[in-house]
Amino acid sequence: MTNKKTHFGFSEINISQKAGKVASVFHSVASNYDLMNDLMSFGMHHIWKKFLVSTCHVKKDARILDIAGGTADLSILLAKKMGVHSSQFKGQLIHSDINLSMLNIGRNKLIDEGIFIPSLLCDAESLPFSDNYFDCVTIGFGIRNMTDKKKALSEIYRVLSPGGKILILEFSKVWRPLQFFYDQFSFKLLPKLGKLFAKDELSYQYLVESIRMHPDQESLKKMMEEESFSKVEFLNLSSGVVAIHVGYKF
Numbered sequence: 295m296t297n298k299k300t301h302f303g304f305s306e307i308n309i310s311q312k313a314g315k316v317a318s319v320f321h322s323v324a325s326n327y328d329l330m331n332d333l334m335s336f337g338m339h340h341i342w343k344k345f346l347v348s349t350c351h352v353k354k355d356a357r358i359l360d361i362a363g364g365t366a367d368l369s370i371l372l373a374k375k376m377g378v379h380s381s382q383f384k385g386q387l388i389h390s391d392i393n394l395s396m397l398n399i400g401r402n403k404l405i406d407e408g409i410f411i412p413s414l415l416c417d418a419e420s421l422p423f424s425d426n427y428f429d430c431v432t433i434g435f436g437i438r439n440m441t442d443k444k445k446a447l448s449e450i451y452r453v454l455s456p457g458g459k460i461l462i463l464e465f466s467k468v469w470r471p472l473q474f475f476y477d478q479f480s481f482k483l484l485p486k487l488g489k490l491f492a493k494d495e496l497s498y499q500y501l502v503e504s505i506r507m508h509p510d511q512e513s514l515k516k517m518m519e520e521e522s523f524s525k526v527e528f529l530n531l532s533s534g535v536v537a538i539h540v541g542y543k544f
């Protein structure tokens with residue numbers, strides 16, 4: 295048992311406890327996750343996700359992995375963009391997540407949309423794929439929940455093929471003049487919404503705190519570069535409420 299510490303929201307915990315605590319949050323929020331996302335972001339998360347997918351220029355034979363895919367919003371958009379059921383499609387799209395509750399909801403949504411792709415239970419920090427396999431890896435709102443973000447990034451780098459790219463959509467550091475209002479909204483209102491609609495104030499308190507503890511735009515960029523990604527850039531959306539980071543394996 296290691297004594298190394300990490301954060302779970304604002305609390306300091308043993309590194310060995312983090313994955314279990316994050317798992318409890320997502321088992322707990324899974325059934326209300328989509329409703330809460332719509333409420334908390336005023337529907338903006340759909341626009342952010344569509345924007346991410348619009349930046350994902352992939353060929354008809356591309357292999358794409360959606361990590362921390364949860365309730366499958368990104369996988370559904372990617373599947374539609376790639377035309378996974380068209381005769382021209384020769385590639386592969388995999389929806390994945392470490393959490394069975396989130397993965398099941400995502401898989402059911404994919405089926406309801408008439409999209410039949412694999413939904414795979416897997417940990418981003420230990421990916422069950424061979425080296426140089428994928429042309430693109432996407433992660434939407436997943437990386438901040440991972441215990442060892444560097445390990446996840448290095449695993450993604452390993453499974454990407456040369457020329458392949460990573461696209462990360464994540465909450466980030468909001469534009470300074472908006473910080474006060476954003477904090478009021480996040481800390482005062484969001485946990486209350488969680489209590490009212492999902493009967494789960496604590497999970498939403500964690501989600502808000504985890505956003506504050508997540509590395510800002512420049513720090514995540516640096517972290518990606520340290521894990522060997524090239525041409526790393528980020529784009530702020532909604533004044534930095536979220537950012538898209540892109541990087542390549544060359």
Ligand SMILES: C[S@@+](CC[C@H](N)C(=O)[O-])C[C@H]1O[C@@H](n2cnc3c(N)ncnc32)[C@H](O)[C@@H]1O
Pocket residue numbers: 316320361362363364365366367368390391392393396416417418419433434435436437439440441
């Ligand atoms: C906030 S949800 C995002 C779901 C979806 N991508 C979206 O954008 O709506 C975060 C997801 O990250 C997953 N997750 C956390 N740690 C993970 C890990 N180490 N490997 C894979 N997925 C992980 C959680 O289970 C959860 O489903």
